[in-house]
Amino acid sequence: MRVLTGIQPSGDLHIGNYFGSIKQMVDAQKENDTFAFIANYHAMSSGNGGADLAKLTMQTATDFLSLGIDPEKATFWVQSDVKEVLELYWILSAFTPMGLLERAHSYKDKVAKGIHANHSLFSYPVLMAADILLYSPDVVPVGKDQIQHVEIARDIAQKFNNEYGDILKLPEFKVEENVATVPGTDGQKMSKSYKNTVNIFGEEKKQLKTIKKIVTENVPMEEPKEYESCNVYNMAKLFLNENECIELQERYKRGGEGHGHFKLYLHEIIWEYFRPYREKREYYMNHQDEVREILHSGATKAKEIAMPMMDKIRTLSGIKY
Ligand code: ADP
Ligand code: TRP
Numbered sequence: 001m002r003v004l005t006g007i008q009p010s011g012d013l014h015i016g017n018y019f020g021s022i023k024q025m026v027d028a029q030k031e032n033d034t035f036a037f038i039a040n041y042h043a044m045s046s047g048n049g050g051a052d053l054a055k056l057t058m059q060t061a062t063d064f065l066s067l068g069i070d071p072e073k074a075t076f077w078v079q080s081d082v083k084e085v086l087e088l089y090w091i092l093s094a095f096t097p098m099g100l101l102e103r104a105h106s107y108k109d110k111v112a113k114g115i116h117a118n119h120s121l122f123s124y125p126v127l128m129a130a131d132i133l134l135y136s137p138d139v140v141p142v143g144k145d146q147i148q149h150v151e152i153a154r155d156i157a158q159k160f161n162n163e164y165g166d167i168l169k170l171p172e173f174k175v176e177e178n179v180a181t182v183p184g185t186d187g188q189k190m191s192k193s194y195k196n197t198v199n200i201f202g203e204e205k206k207q208l209k210t211i212k213k214i215v216t217e218n219v220p221m222e223e224p225k226e227y228e229s230c231n232v233y234n235m236a237k238l239f240l241n242e243n244e245c246i247e248l249q250e251r252y253k254r255g256g257e258g259h260g261h262f263k264l265y266l267h268e269i270i271w272e273y274f275r276p277y278r279e280k281r282e283y284y285m286n287h288q289d290e291v292r293e294i295l296h297s298g299a300t301k302a303k304e305i306a307m308p309m310m311d312k313i314r315t316l317s318g319i320k321y
Contacts, residue, residue, distance in 0.1 A: 003032040004137035004171075006039040006079065006128070009053070009060035014197035015270070016182035016190035018067065019238050024141070024176060026068035034074035035135050035302065036064070038295075041079050041086075041127060045120035046110075061291050063201065066281035077298035079131065084306040088130040089123075091317050095159040096126050096152075105148055129153035133160075134306050136169040147173050164316040182238065185214045187231050198235065200274055201281060211267045216259040225259070227252035232262045239269045 005025060013022070028034060040057045048056065057078060069076050079085060101107065104125055111117050125148075132140055132153045140150050150173035157168035181189050184196025191197070198210055214231050227233040227249050237245050248265075251257055284291050314320040 001032050001139060002035065002135070002137040003028055003139050003141060004035040004132060004135050005141055006037055006042065006131055007060060007064065008039050008043050009048075009056040010043065011056065011192055012197075012199045012202065013060075013063050013067075014190055014192070014199050015235070015238065016184070016197065018200055019182050020176075020179055021141075021143070022064065022067050024179070026070075028141070029070060029074045035137060036069060036074055036076050037082075037131070037298075037302070038064075038078045039131070042124060045118070045124050046115065058288060058291065061295055062281060062284045062288070065284055065291060065294065066277050067200070068277070071294045071298060075298050075301045076294065077302045078295050081295065081299035082134075082302050082306050084303070084310040085127070085130050085134055087310060088134050088313065089127045091313060091319070092129055092133070092156050092160065093123065093126050095156050095163070096129075100152055100155060101125060104152065106145060125149045125152040126156065129156045132171050133157050133168045134309055135302070136305075136309070137171055138169075139174045140171045141174045141176065144175055147175060167312060167316065180238075183231050183234050185210060185231070187215055198270065201278065204271060207271065208264075208267045211263050211270075212260075214263060214266075216263075219259075221258040222255050224255040225252045230259075230262075232259060232266050236262070236266045236269060239273050 025034070025036060038057055038060050040053060043053060043056070061076075061078070064076070065071070101122055107117070107122060107124070110121060115121070128149050129152060132150070133156070140153075142150060150171060154170045157170050160168050184190035184194055185198065186194070186196045188194055188196060198207065211232075214235070216230060216232060217226065219225050230252070233248065233252065236248060240248065248262075251262070311320070
């Protein structure tokens with residue numbers, strides 16, 4: 001089964017990103033024909049650009065490779081290295097009614113939040129449709145906020161196919177329903193925009209400082225403590241097996257330890273969990289040319305699919321004369 005996903009290069013990754021998305025992508029590449037790309041063109045629509053964008057693109061590629069995206073198993077590249085996607089974007093624009101884009105929640109939400117609306121923000125779903133339809137995936141795993149964009153891709157594909165025959169494959173979206181929302185340091189959903197993240201990479205001291213800020217109940221040291229509603233416990237359990245979870249529950253119930261102890265423990269298990277990934281990252285940080293090479297050969301692999309598809313589309317749409 002071919003699975004395709006795009007990743008916006010948007011900054012430091014946190015443990016919500018890891019359990020909500022990256023770990024699943026890494027696990028899925030064992031069984032599927034995985035296509036994953038860094039959506040650097042998409043990042044421009046929310047104001048990213050210049051040297052920052054180039055840096056973020058490399059950082060995101062480095063982080064994903066360190067966390068287990070395997071270029072032997074998956075096709076991993078940067079969106080802008082396969083220019084065919086821009087050509088398809090334009091061709092598909094001619095099959096995209098204005099109303100379809102005007103109804104996009106993501107666009108409307110961003111405008112409502114006061115983000116300056118430009119054309120790239122408005123036409124973002126058409127580029128996303130091109131990303132998808134160029135590679136004919138069976139499934140596109142997405143977060144809930146992106147479901148409508150996959151539906152828009154299906155609508156556009158259907159309109160194109162109505163005109164030219166059964167060329168574009170209508171993708172299915174897949175939302176991982178049983179993935180828990182990882183809480184942030186304040187108990188809300190962990191998110192960059194809430195500034196409540198525990199980041200995967202970074203200095204140890206800084207991570208410990210962040211963990212110490214996690215909001216907890218004020219209960220005297222000797223008394224038993226609630227674990228189910230505790231933000232520290234709820235983060236820790238993501239990293240623990242069943243027995244380790246029970247042991248930690250016992251420590252909460254027993255009393256005699258404060259939340260400071262549990263926070264220290266949480267820091268230790270997170271730090272230990274990501275140790276091998278950190279080491280891999282250290283390697284890639286010192287070998288950025290190797291990362292570039294991996295991305296370039298990923299783009300070459302992606303083009304093997306994109307080029308014949310575009311050729312067919314050019315002929316059908318009359319661009320090839
Ligand atoms: P952020 O909210 O920090 O900006 P993104 O929107 O860039 O994160 O999310 C990237 C991916 O990580 C998405 O697939 C999203 O579903 C997942 N993700 C982000 N935060 C969490 C969380 N707190 N719990 C579970 N998954 C999350
Ligand atoms: N819009 C997606 C997001 O913000 C990223 C993305 C771009 C994407 N193109 C895609 C996801 C194609 C899946 C398929 O998360």
